[in-house]
Amino acid sequence: MMEEPVSYMNNKDKCIVCFKEREKDFELIGHHVSYFPEIIAFVHYQCHAKIHDPDKPIAYLIQYEEGDSRKFYEEKTKWQVITDGLQKQILVWLN
Numbered sequence: 641m642m643e644e645p646v647s648y649m650n651n652k653d654k655c656i657v658c659f660k661e662r663e664k665d666f667e668l669i670g671h672h673v674s675y676f677p678e679i680i681a682f683v684h685y686q687c688h689a690k691i692h693d694p695d696k697p698i699a700y701l702i703q704y705e706e707g708d709s710r711k712f713y714e715e716k717t718k719w720q721v722i723t724d725g726l727q728k729q730i731l732v733w734l735n
């Protein structure tokens with residue numbers, strides 16, 4: 641079974657929304673810009689909330705269709721069942 645490659649829009653030290661460095665002792669979180677293919681952007685927790693702001697979301701960072709998120713996690717769950725026992729580390733991404 642092939643795993644799709646993951647692309648990252650930026651590195652884990654600088655937020656793609658405000659362009660500031662991560663705060664000491666706080667990891668930036670992974671936001672899914674797209675699920676198919678999988679594209680991740682790293683952002684502050686607060687900046688992540690701005691991306692998903694219901695009034696004015698940051699459109700260029702949301703390139704997936706409604707329903708992709710659910711489909712993605714359904715597939716991930718299947719894959720994790722198959723590889724259960726091999727997988728030492730499970731990364732939990734926020735949407």
Ligand SMILES: [Zn+2]
Pocket residue numbers: 655656657658659660683684687
């Ligand atoms: Zn930020």
Ligand SMILES: [Zn+2]
Pocket residue numbers: 670671672688691692734735
């Ligand atoms: Zn997100």
